[in-house]
Structures are given as structure tokens and as C-alpha cells.
Amino acid sequence: MSELVVRDLQRSFGGVQAVGGVSFTLCSGDLLALIGPNGAGKSTCFNLLNGQLRPDSGSVRLDGTELVGLPPRHIWALGVGRTFQITATFASMTVAENVQMVLLSRARRLFGLWRPAAAQFREPALALLDRVGMAAQADRPCGVLAYGDVKRVELAMALASEPTVLLMDEPTAGMAPAERLALMVLTAELVRERGLAVLFTEHDMDAVFGHATRVLVLDRGRLIAEGSPDQVRADPRVQSVYLGGEA
Amino acid sequence: MKHRHPTASPLAKVLRPAALFAAMSVAVSAAALTAGPAAAQSAKEPGKFSGAPVRVGEINSYTGLPAFTIPYRQGWQLALEEINAAGGVIGCCELQVVSRDDAGKPDDAVRVAQELVTNEAVDVLAGTYFSHIGLAVADFAARNKVPFVAAEPLTDAITWSKGNRYTFRLRPSTYMQAAMLVEEAAKLPAKRWATVAPNYEYGQSAVSWFKQLLKEKRPDVEFVAEQWPVQGKLEAGPTVQALAAAKPDAIFNVTFGADLAKFVREGEGRGLFRNRKVVSLLTGEPEYLEPMKDEAPEGWIVTGYPWEQIDTPAHKAFVAAYSARFKETPKAGSIVGYITMKAVAAAITKAKSANAEPIVDALAGLTIDSPVGPVTFRASDHQATMGAYVGITTVKDGRGTMKDWRYADGANYLPPDDAARKMRPAE
Amino acid sequence: MSFLLVQALSGLATAATLFLVSSGLTIVFGVTRIVNFAHGSFYMVGAYAGWSLIERFGGTPAGFWGSVAAAALAMGVLGAAMEIGLLRRLYRSPELFQLLGTFGVVLVVQDLTAWAWGPEDLLGRRAPGLKGSIDILDQPFPLYDLVLIGLGPLVLGLLWLLFNRTRWGTLVRAATQDREMTSALGVDPARLFTGVLFLGCALAGLGGALQVPRESVTLQMDMAIVVEAFVVVVVGGMGSLTGAFLASLLIGQLQAFGILVFPQITLVLVFLFMAVVLVLRPHGLLGRPDEAPPTAPATVTVPLLAGRHAGTWALALLPVLAAAPLVAGDYALILLTEVVILALFAASLHLLIGLGGLVSFGHAAWFGLGAYGSALLVRHLDAPMPLALAGAPVLAGLGALVAGWFCVRRSGLYFAMLTLAFAQIVWSIVFQWYAVTGGDNGILGVWPPGWAAGKATYYWLTLALCGGALWLLYRAAFAPFGYALRAGRDSGLRAESVGIDVRRFQWMAFVLAGAAAGLAGGLYAFAKGSVFPTLLAVPQSVDALVMVLMGGIQTITGPLAGAVVFHLLESEVMSLTDWWRLVLGLIIVALVLVFPKGIVGFLSGIRSRT
Numbered sequence A: 001m002s003e004l005v006v007r008d009l010q011r012s013f014g015g016v017q018a019v020g021g022v023s024f025t026l027c028s029g030d031l032l033a034l035i036g037p038n039g040a041g042k043s044t045c046f047n048l049l050n051g052q053l054r055p056d057s058g059s060v061r062l063d064g065t066e067l068v069g070l071p072p073r074h075i076w077a078l079g080v081g082r083t084f085q086i087t088a089t090f091a092s093m094t095v096a097e098n099v100q101m102v103l104l105s106r107a108r109r110l111f112g113l114w115r116p117a118a119a120q121f122r123e124p125a126l127a128l129l130d131r132v133g134m135a136a137q138a139d140r141p142c143g144v145l146a147y148g149d150v151k152r153v154e155l156a157m158a159l160a161s162e163p164t165v166l167l168m169d170e171p172t173a174g175m176a177p178a179e180r181l182a183l184m185v186l187t188a189e190l191v192r193e194r195g196l197a198v199l200f201t202e203h204d205m206d207a208v209f210g211h212a213t214r215v216l217v218l219d220r221g222r223l224i225a226e227g228s229p230d231q232v233r234a235d236p237r238v239q240s241v242y243l244g245g246e247a
Numbered sequence B: 001m002k003h004r005h006p007t008a009s010p011l012a013k014v015l016r017p018a019a020l021f022a023a024m025s026v027a028v029s030a031a032a033l034t035a036g037p038a039a040a041q042s043a044k045e046p047g048k049f050s051g052a053p054v055r056v057g058e059i060n061s062y063t064g065l066p067a068f069t070i071p072y073r074q075g076w077q078l079a080l081e082e083i084n085a086a087g088g089v090i091g092c093c094e095l096q097v098v099s100r101d102d103a104g105k106p107d108d109a110v111r112v113a114q115e116l117v118t119n120e121a122v123d124v125l126a127g128t129y130f131s132h133i134g135l136a137v138a139d140f141a142a143r144n145k146v147p148f149v150a151a152e153p154l155t156d157a158i159t160w161s162k163g164n165r166y167t168f169r170l171r172p173s174t175y176m177q178a179a180m181l182v183e184e185a186a187k188l189p190a191k192r193w194a195t196v197a198p199n200y201e202y203g204q205s206a207v208s209w210f211k212q213l214l215k216e217k218r219p220d221v222e223f224v225a226e227q228w229p230v231q232g233k234l235e236a237g238p239t240v241q242a243l244a245a246a247k248p249d250a251i252f253n254v255t256f257g258a259d260l261a262k263f264v265r266e267g268e269g270r271g272l273f274r275n276r277k278v279v280s281l282l283t284g285e286p287e288y289l290e291p292m293k294d295e296a297p298e299g300w301i302v303t304g305y306p307w308e309q310i311d312t313p314a315h316k317a318f319v320a321a322y323s324a325r326f327k328e329t330p331k332a333g334s335i336v337g338y339i340t341m342k343a344v345a346a347a348i349t350k351a352k353s354a355n356a357e358p359i360v361d362a363l364a365g366l367t368i369d370s371p372v373g374p375v376t377f378r379a380s381d382h383q384a385t386m387g388a389y390v391g392i393t394t395v396k397d398g399r400g401t402m403k404d405w406r407y408a409d410g411a412n413y414l415p416p417d418d419a420a421r422k423m424r425p426a427e
Numbered sequence C: 001m002s003f004l005l006v007q008a009l010s011g012l013a014t015a016a017t018l019f020l021v022s023s024g025l026t027i028v029f030g031v032t033r034i035v036n037f038a039h040g041s042f043y044m045v046g047a048y049a050g051w052s053l054i055e056r057f058g059g060t061p062a063g064f065w066g067s068v069a070a071a072a073l074a075m076g077v078l079g080a081a082m083e084i085g086l087l088r089r090l091y092r093s094p095e096l097f098q099l100l101g102t103f104g105v106v107l108v109v110q111d112l113t114a115w116a117w118g119p120e121d122l123l124g125r126r127a128p129g130l131k132g133s134i135d136i137l138d139q140p141f142p143l144y145d146l147v148l149i150g151l152g153p154l155v156l157g158l159l160w161l162l163f164n165r166t167r168w169g170t171l172v173r174a175a176t177q178d179r180e181m182t183s184a185l186g187v188d189p190a191r192l193f194t195g196v197l198f199l200g201c202a203l204a205g206l207g208g209a210l211q212v213p214r215e216s217v218t219l220q221m222d223m224a225i226v227v228e229a230f231v232v233v234v235v236g237g238m239g240s241l242t243g244a245f246l247a248s249l250l251i252g253q254l255q256a257f258g259i260l261v262f263p264q265i266t267l268v269l270v271f272l273f274m275a276v277v278l279v280l281r282p283h284g285l286l287g288r289p290d291e292a293p294p295t296a297p298a299t300v301t302v303p304l305l306a307g308r309h310a311g312t313w314a315l316a317l318l319p320v321l322a323a324a325p326l327v328a329g330d331y332a333l334i335l336l337t338e339v340v341i342l343a344l345f346a347a348s349l350h351l352l353i354g355l356g357g358l359v360s361f362g363h364a365a366w367f368g369l370g371a372y373g374s375a376l377l378v379r380h381l382d383a384p385m386p387l388a389l390a391g392a393p394v395l396a397g398l399g400a401l402v403a404g405w406f407c408v409r410r411s412g413l414y415f416a417m418l419t420l421a422f423a424q425i426v427w428s429i430v431f432q433w434y435a436v437t438g439g440d441n442g443i444l445g446v447w448p449p450g451w452a453a454g455k456a457t458y459y460w461l462t463l464a465l466c467g468g469a470l471w472l473l474y475r476a477a478f479a480p481f482g483y484a485l486r487a488g489r490d491s492g493l494r495a496e497s498v499g500i501d502v503r504r505f506q507w508m509a510f511v512l513a514g515a516a517a518g519l520a521g522g523l524y525a526f527a528k529g530s531v532f533p534t535l536l537a538v539p540q541s542v543d544a545l546v547m548v549l550m551g552g553i554q555t556i557t558g559p560l561a562g563a564v565v566f567h568l569l570e571s572e573v574m575s576l577t578d579w580w581r582l583v584l585g586l587i588i589v590a591l592v593l594v595f596p597k598g599i600v601g602f603l604s605g606i607r608s609r610t
């Protein structure tokens, strides 16, 4: 059982407060959705959680360990995986190699100078790719994939590190509706099977309300609502700042 | 005459397709350029000579420092033509020269030397301008037992601390030229001296010899400032200002070329030379004096080459032949190139052989009559006794030249034989 | 007091020239992201053209200033022509290819200038009306330098107006921020780039022409200025005009006062200064950190080619190479030995560029340190060759360990210039530490012992050691280490977020590349018998870069082919003609235009098409 406790996280850029005092708790088995309009501060939140940005103040604890101040790779090593809103993969490598890199990193075998990387951890990588539906494209260069496919590679890469906490920034952007559904189903399965704690952002409200166990609503850097999908859907403030715009 | 050496073919055989392309492009460019100037220079009439030609491999920084090396090349070309017109060497054999550029890099020079020795089968090496390149080729010559006549490098090391059996040097060394100037400097009333020299071995050894020799003659002098500009990048204004601030009575200058021109301009502009004597190495050579035209400094005590005023018959004949052949007046490099080739020919003729050991033996102690007078390659340290002209700079008819000069015979500015021999490594 | 004031003024005059030249460079880089190596050539030709015009028309003030302006405009036109004829065709190539192209231009211009104006230094007329000096607190100061001092801020002001008050300038600024945006605005970026090259090269030409009254015009002016201009641009912050101005001022003062305090270290003062600035400020004095770092090869994210079959090729090639002494003569063997050594040198640089995306401008430092490592062991400890050869990668690796720690903290061109700074520092130590390194007269007598003295034996030894090192580099490239390096280059973000310590890998790569280059250097020392500071000088670094780029950076075998082609071309053409720079330059330009992916990239392109 893992627990990510976020307390009063703050970060501003210049004068603009991108994240202003966000607190929440994420536990194993949670599929927590973080929603809010563009520019609300969702991605910034993710960057604060995985160490890519330093918060101005606040704390992030994973099972009691303070994560603030650690570099991303240490936070990753503690079991926090992530995917990016703007996809970031290793474009000069094949799909399988991308996943193999993570497996190699996990096994601390990156400093190897002799055995070819392509031959190491290939089977587990293919298995993971199969899980996200990318096995058929395992040997294509990552640089030429369709956007939705890259997202799935990212998911496979995140899973390869066997995280206990997974942060997914708009995991289904660029996918067709059927694919989105499949991905959310897969994520929900993973949460159940592995006891993962997942925080994700999403613009597709069907995906959010169909799968999330809980929902956080962010507006201009502040959490304005938190609760079960039904509670949030019914919250008038949410409707005015967010759902109102959509509907 | 060989134009291409046989490297492209074995290489093409052994390398990958990419290299094949390489070899091909080499071949194409080679074909396009076969009429290059680097081809061996030789006389046109076949059958004039009874013996096999003797070949000289010549290396210099033709692209790196064309302003100095091209007059030098013309000098040896003239000598070569005269030698072959007079029946070649050993009275029977044509003298051929294969000339190469070293791109101003010692490692290229060593490769080129190897190419000349193995592919062009040269019997003697000659040339080089930069000291470090001269040293690299000298080391190669010793290793491969090929006689090498270093024409222009000035470093003392080439005949002394790094001297070797196969290497001889023609031009008066840094030490010799400094000694010539010290003789004049010691006569000046000046007590406070400042120095300015390029920041590398030549500049440093020139300054240290100058200081040492002057102090021996004049224990009362003191050196109050020194400037070490980067060769080719003299910051003229600040340097001049810094020298002036030390209020010296006299200045010893070792900068040359573009740095010198800058230094002179800026120095005049800022009054550095007002009421001060300047003693300056090599500045009287036309290579440095002529580009400055009417702005050439007045009254500096220099070593140089006042070619238009030297009226010995031998020198007049040289100037006439040179000017007729190349439609320009000789530079210091021209006379060095000319004497170099004459010395090489004389050594071969004296040795009566194209083989290395006899030529080396012949070079040791060889005396030739040159346009500047007799020149001897000392057997003790392989340094030639070629001298330099010491005089005062002046501007005449809108161009810089020398006056009140005298020929300082190198023999008088060299340490005695046994002292020189001691400075050389044991054979 | 008055002395210090005049010294400061002298520094300002130096700064003015530096600023003119580097402002052009920073503008060109800021907009086009082209590392214009030929910038110094425009400065030089500007000076030559200025000299010719001033000799003819410079008798009157109007004629003089008209001549200066005409020379500047002419350089602008030449710059625009270079953009249209060469650079424009390369915007889709890996960005460094433009650097290679402009390097070809440098070589061509050197020879054409020598051909047009002759080899001798040309001392021009002084500016009419400004010949004398005035007394400033009793110290004479040249009038012309005062004018130059005024010209610096004047040009800065005019450029500011141009960029802030005209439509063209606004577009250019927009393009600096975001290249794609300009095309979205309906502006033809090609036309904009032509204009920028015109402006940048005209500024270089102006700087050159203004030197005519101060110093003689020489064929060495191009190289002398271009490195310094890069230093100014980087110290000021890439693309920042005000930064360039500030950096010029500082460097001018540093030189003016530096020679008072430490006359002996004028050689490195500028580079030390740059190193300190870059270590303290990652983006130079006024560079903005939020801008995308000016990475040169970031676009090279294509898969690494020639992986699968290279091993087979190598196995097939090795016996053939090993048999070469049976057919090749002594000189061919020596050339082959050099080619093998340079192949390792180029491959070691490729490890940084091709895998790590780290473009080093100072790789010769490690080659040279290796050579000196061997030579010093021979000279001071009388070490036998095997020990001396072992010392080469060790010394080079240690040097790279120290320099690398600083360098990998910066990226893009800042990284490149920091490597250059370290290389220059190492060079100047070697150049000046007479007691140990022999200074510029080098170390002689570093010959192999009797058993390895034969050309064939030494060739085999070289082949074995370089082959082994290349094999190791090849394995490393395809081993997790090489992949981690590529991961850091492809996406530093992603790499860090999956536990890859990118800097650590870059640092290790720097050391590995340094050690490999050092081994090459050690072998080179024994092949040549002597070592000199030229082995760690800028031209040697440039050679390595040219070899890598010529071969193509996307392939492991590229640098090897590049080394073969470049070295054979250079040595062959050099022995054929005095105009070898012209020929070599034209060949490089042609190569860049015909094979924009490098030689091996081109060959594999053909293979995959058929």
C-alpha cells in the first residue's frame, strides 16, 4: 500500500501563480482524475510532483518520504512514473527499445559497455507493449508513430518501471474515442491488478466520469472541488467554472 | 617527373565503398590538377646530362606564410636554373627539386618529408621557415639519415640543443642576430630598457639573449618593462601605452609582420618613439620594411637586408638576375633561398655522390661564395656563418630602407667551436 | 591616473571593432541558428576591399568613409549570395552541416583572397582628417580610435532602431523567437534569412574596412577574429546584441589591463574569461534561459544506422587492411597509419556528437594531451613505448574528466564554446610551459623502439590498437551506455524521468571520447616522432569536426569514412597544388550540397532505396 500525500503545493512563474496551495492524498487503488480548463495548472502540478519543477513551498510525501527537492530520477526510483502531455520518447530508437531503456534503467544496467542493448529485456518489453496494444509496431522507430500510439508507448514505458504511483498527463489526447475507452479500461485494470495509484488529467469527460474513482477540479491553480464523480458533477461551482463552459 | 604517388590504388583496394568514393574523388581532383606548380622542377633538354639526376625535396610554408616563402622559392628557383645551366652537380647530373607545402603544421611537414623520401626518392631535404617545423623535419632527417639544410628557421635549438648529424642551418640564428644588435645597443647611453616580443620561443629567446648579452657588456642597464603580445594579435594601443608608462630610454622590439606595422603606427600616433632609441630584430628586411612604405620607422637600429645598396659584383649580379627573372626586387627570403640551393649543390658536388653520408660529410665545413660573401657551414655545430646587415632604418623616396649599415659576418657572432659543440647532444 | 584612463580608452577602441564583428555574428546566429564559420572571412575580405577602395578614393574624408561603406555593402551582398547559393539548400540538413559548408567557404575565400590581392601584408592609408592624436590629460591618443569608440554605441543604437522600429526588424525578432511562426505570418523565411545574412556580413565587412587605418591587412585576419567573435557572442549570450556589446566592452578592457598585470598570459585571457562566465552563468551575460537552448544537432533523431552490418563489414575489412603492407609502399603505409589514427580520433568525437548530441569545438585538446602524455613519458621518464602509449589515454582521460565536469553542465553552443575554452587553456599551458613541454618547439625524438620501427609493424600495431578501440566504441554505442546517451539527447526530460542521469552519462562519454582521442594522439606522436602544440590547436579540432560531418553523423561508420576521405583529400591535393585550400574548400561545398546527409548517410540512402 502506497500513499502520496500532497500538502499546500505552490508555484508561480513570474507574477503568475500557476499552482496555489494544492493539497490532496493519493492512495493505492485510486484512479484520481485532475480536471480543469486549459492553463488551470494541471501539468505544472505533475511537474511539481515528479521533481521536474521545484515548488515554491509545500510538501509531497510518498509513504513518509519527502520528495520535494529530489531530482526526477530519484523520485522515479522511489516508484513514481509519469507520462507527458507533450509526448517525450526517444525518437531515434524503436518502440521496443524505448521500453527496454526503462527496464535497463530499472535493473541498473545502463552503464553496460559491451552487450548490445537491443538484446536485453526484449521479451518483457514486448510483453508490456502487448499490454498497451503496441506489440505489432515494436520495431518501428518511435519518431514516426502516430500521436496516439506514442501515448501508448509512453504508458508502456511508465509501466516498465513498475511504479506504485503513476502520473498521466492527458494520456488519451490524440486518440480515437474507441481507443480512449480501451486505454481507460486498461488503466482501470492496472489499478485493480497491481494496486497502482494513478493521477491523470483528461479533457474527455466521459472518460473521467466513467472511470475515475475520485475527481479533483483545479481552476487557476486552486482546487475548487474534490469528491466522487457524482459529487463533483453535481457541484455548482464546478459547473459554473468548468462544466458550464463545456456544456 | 612524377605527379602522383602510388597510394590511391592500394587504398582503394582495401577500404569500404565510402572509401572507394574517397579514392575516386582524390583521383578526379588529381587528374584535374596534374599541371600543379608542385611538380619537380628540372631542365627541359634531355640528354644534356650524363649521370642520373640528383633530387632535392623542398618543404616550406607556402600557403601558411606566402609573403615570406614565395620570395624564398623564387630564390632557389633562380639558383636551380643557374646550377643546371652550368652543367648540374658533380659536373654530370641534373639537380631536380620536388617542392611541397607543409600547410604550416609540423606533423604535415613530417608526412611530406616521408613522401619525398620514399615516393620521390629525394637525396637531400631542404627548406622550412617556422622553427617548430624546422625542428620536426630535422628530427625526421636524423631518424631517416637524410641530409637536411634548414633554410630559414631561427631557433638556436636546431643547431645547438637539438642539433644532429644530418641537419645544417643557413640563416643567422636568433642568438646571432641578437648578438649583432647588442653590439650596437651597448654603445647607446640608454640605461632603462623595455622589450616587446611575440609570445613564443623565438620572441622569448631573442629577449633573453638580448638581456643576457647586453648585461654582460653593460652591467648598468636595467629592464623596466616587457610586453608579450600574442603573435599576430598585438593589441597595439594598450601595448604601446603600457611600454610608454614604464618610461624606458630605449626599446628592444622583436615583433614583425602585421604586428610590427600596427606597433609602429600606434607607437608613432602615441609618441612612443619620441626621444627613444629602438633596437629591432629583422625589421630591416624588405619583407617587413617595404609594406610599411613611407611609414617605416626612422632611426631604428635593425638587422636586415638593404639589397639595393649592396654593391659587390656578386650581389649585383644576383639582383640583376633575380629582377630579370621574376620582375620584382629580391627580399631577404630570396637570398636565403638562393644560397640554400647553391649550398646543397656545392655539397653534392663536393661529395661527388648523391648518398647521404658523403653529403653530410661534405656539408660539414663546406664553404661557398655567396652574393653576401663567403659562407661556411661550421663543422662544430652545423651553423652557417651567413651574416646579416646591421644598420639604421630610414625612409627614402617614400619607402623604408636602411642606411649606415655594415655586414656583420656571422662568424664573428658565434661562440667558439668547442663551446658550440658542448651545447649539442652527444652523437 | 591619466594613464589608466587612456588605457581604458584603448580598450574601448578594441571593443568597438569586436562589437561590430560579433554583432553581425550574433544576429545571424539568433535568427538562422547557423554557426557561420565564414564570418571572419567577410571581415577579412571587407578589409581587403576597403584597402583597395581607400587606396583609390580615400584621399578625402568623403572618399574614405564612402569606401568603408562600399566595402561593407559589398560584403553584405556576398553574404546574401552565400545564403542563396549555399546555406538555403541546407536548412533541412542536420544543422551542423551548415557549419561544414561555411568552413568550405573559409578555405575558398582564403585562397581567392591570396590570389586577388597577393600574399603580402597591405598597409593602407590613414583616415583623412584623423591622422593625428589629441592629448587627453597629457597622454596622446589617436583621433581615429576616438571615432571608433563613438562608432560602437552608434551602431548598437542603429541596430536597436532597426530591430524595434521597423517592420523588417520586428519580423526578424519574431523569427529569432520562433522560426515556424514567421512562416505562419506569411513571411517568406528564405527572404528574411537572406536579409539577415546581408546585414550580418555587412557588419563584419564594416569592421574589417575600419581596420585599414589601424593595421595592415593580412591573410591571417579571418581566423584571428572569428574565434574571438564567437567568444564575444557566447559571453554576451547568444543572439543578444546588448550582450555582445557588453561582452566586447569587458573583453576590450580585460585585454587593455590584462597586459599590464599579466603580460604573459594574453594568450588565454579571453578564454579564461569565457570559461569563468560560462561556468557561472549558463547562458552568458545577457542570454535568456527560457529560450530553447541553441542545440545544434537536436534535429538528429533519426535511428543510428549501420548498426547491424557494421560488425560483418569490419570483420571482412580487417584482413584486407592487415594485408595492406604486402602491397603498399612505405609512404602509403604511413598515410594508412595516419588514416587509421584519425579514424579513431573522428570516431571518438562522433561518440559525443552523434550519440550525445554534444558538439565539441575543442576535441583536439584530448588528442593533443594523449600525444603529449606519451611524449612526456618518453622525454622525462624514458618510458618504453607500451607504457608511453598507455599513458596517452590516461592523461587525456584525466583532462577530459576535469573539463567534462564543467562542460556537460551546459548545452548546445555554450557547451561547444566551453570545450573550446578548455582546449585553448590546455593549449596555452602546453605552449608556454617550456620546462616541461618544450613550448612551441615541442618534444622531439618520440620514435618507436627497434621492434616497432618498421612502417609495417607500426601500422599493424596502430591497426590493432585503433581497431580494438573502435570496436569498443562500437560496442559501447549499441550497448546500454550508448543508448542512454542517445536517450539524453533525444529527450532529456524523459530520460531523467526514467532514472537516467543524463549529465553523468554525458560526462562519462566525454571521458571515454577523450581517452579514445588520447590513444589516437599517443599513436600519432610515435608515428610522427615529435609533438607540438599545433596538435591541440583550433585547426586540429576543426579537422576532427569536418571529418565527422563529412562522413555523416547519423551513422557509426560515418566518421571513419570522413576521416579517410578528408585525410586523403588533404594530403593528396596538398602535394599537387599550392591552391589546395581552394580545391578542398570547393570539394567540401560540393559534398555538402550533393550529400547533405554525409557520405555514409548518402550511401545507405541508396542502399535502402534499391
Ligand SMILES: Nc1ncnc2c1ncn2[C@@H]1O[C@H](COP(=O)(O)OP(=O)(O)O)[C@@H](O)[C@H]1O
Residues within 6 Å of the ligand: A013, A016, A017, A018, A036, A037, A038, A039, A040, A041, A042, A043, A044, A045
Ligand atoms: N515554464 C513556465 N514558465 C512560465 N509560465 C508557465 C510555465 N509552465 C506553465 N506556465 C503557466 O502556468 C499556468 C498553468 O499551466 P499548465 O500547468 O500547463 O496548465 P494546464 O496543464 O492545466 O493546461 C499557465 O498560465 C501557463 O502559462
Ligand SMILES: [Mg+2]
Residues within 6 Å of the ligand: A042, A043, A044, A085, A169
Ligand atoms: Mg497541461
